[in-house]
Amino acid sequence: MNDDLAALAARIEHTNELLQRMLAEVAKTPSTHAIFVDAGYLYAAAGRLVSGTEDRRAFDLDAEGLIEALIDRARTIFADSRLLRVYWYDGARRRIHTAEQQSIAELPDVKVRLGNLNANNQQKGVDSLIRTDLESLARHRAISDAALLGGDEDLVSAVEAAQGYGARVHLWGIEAPEGRNQAEPLLWEVDSQRTFDLDFFKPYVSRRTAAAYEAAGARPTREDVRFVGAQIAAKWLAARGRESLVELLPGHPYLPGSVDQDLLVEAEGLLQYSLRGQADLRRALRDGFWEHLQAQY
DSSP: OHHHHHHHHHHHHHHHHHHHHHHHHHHHSOEEEEEEEEHHHHHHHHHHHHHSOOOGGGEEEOHHHHHHHHHHHHHHHTTTEEEEEEEEEEEEGGGOOOHHHHHHHTSTTEEEEEEEEOTTSOEESHHHHHHHHHHHHHHTTOOSEEEEEOOOGGGHHHHHHHHHTTOEEEEEEEOOSSSOSSOHHHHHHSSEEEEEOHHHHGGGEEEOOHHHHHHTOOOOOHHHHHHHHHHHHHHHHHHHOHHHHHTTGGGTTOOOHHHHHHHHHHHHHHHTSOOTTOHHHHHHHHHHHHHHHHHHO
16 A cells, blocks of 8 residues: 555656646746737728828828837837737738838838738738738747737637637727727727827828829829720720620619729729729719710710
8 A cells, every 4th residue: 555655656746847847848938929910900090090091192101110119019018028020911902012011021020911902992801811820820839929900800700719729819909089990899809908199100100291192193184084984995895895885875874883893993003093082083984984985886
């Protein structure tokens, strides 16, 4: 009996030694955090807060300075942790990066991930990219904490996925001039919340001068836009055939939604100017399109 007790005591002592070694190894392993930035949310919320507009063309964002400020803030919040990297999620047409996105991608410790940008300048696929990265990093124990700068309710599943693997997710937000700019279900799900105010963003966001704004895309005249509408109609006739376009005539002056959207996107590409919110110019575009079609039939 005494021999059995002695053997059990030896096994317990051996187990305790193993546990102590494991705890010692864990203590040696530094915690790791990463910052996840939904650029669509950042530009819209910071632009509205500092410049009073969500239109990216109306203000400049010092992304390099802002990213460094976010890293510094994380260094303070996660004092005993090291940074893995900053993940920057944005949209781009056909996922082809812009010059600005390329310059951000070249910054140290920054990974740019691009979703698609649809005809309405809405990001598509960004939330799924965030979820994939958050879940993968948490699953492989690459991070212990995630700072998520975003506000979309679709990010709730990303938060849940990371938390399921033991990571803590901290939601960072941007002060809203009025109301909220983050979904309540997202606020409920995260482990902590933090909001950055006007003073934090002021050094990194500056409204463009009227000259700089116009240089980014001078407003075309109605005649310019009407001519482009006729150009596109001629191009479509050649490419799609008279039979397919003659079907549109009974619906005049209205175009099917999909056709109208294609017309808008192609016109903006030719004009290098956004027609969103420009009702008079969009009417001129349709007028030019219809006039050319009617002249052919």
